[in-house]
Amino acid sequence: MQRPVADRGAADRAAQLGRDAVLSATPVRLLTMLYDRLLLDLSRAEQAQLAENWPAASEQLQHAQAILTELSGSLKLDVWDGADGLLALYTYVTNALVMANIHRDVARTRESIVLLEPLRQTWHDAAAILPAAPATLGAGALGIA
Secondary structure (H helix, E strand, C coil): CCCCHHHHHHHHHHHHHHHHHHHHCCHHHHHHHHHHHHHHHHHHHHHHHHCCCHHHHHHHHHHHHHHHHHHHHHCCCCCCCCHHHHHHHHHHHHHHHHHHHHCCCHHHHHHHHHHHHHHHHHHHHHHHHCCCCCCCCECCECCCC
């Protein structure tokens, strides 16, 4: 069933506002936005798994994996000593989400939330004390060290 024209217009405007927010965000804001969406995806996946709505769970888990791929690709391994450890965590969680999807395993989704939520909060805390800087995006780069 197609949405009425007024609903599509509102959805289009909301999507444009979202795109504008991303395009005008600082690198640190982009990072916090990615973490927020990652945890939202995982929460939605967990709820869908509990409701045994496997298609919805799969969609959310796959989107979370895409975010983790972007976060992994943005790490500058040669600049920051902690990058290797963070990359290992991203790899572990990505693999856990694949298994959560394949085996319909809500425990792995929950474990991923438990592992990533403190990082999300830490990035938000760090963002609150950093001065704002304009975004300079390259192909897939968030500009984070």
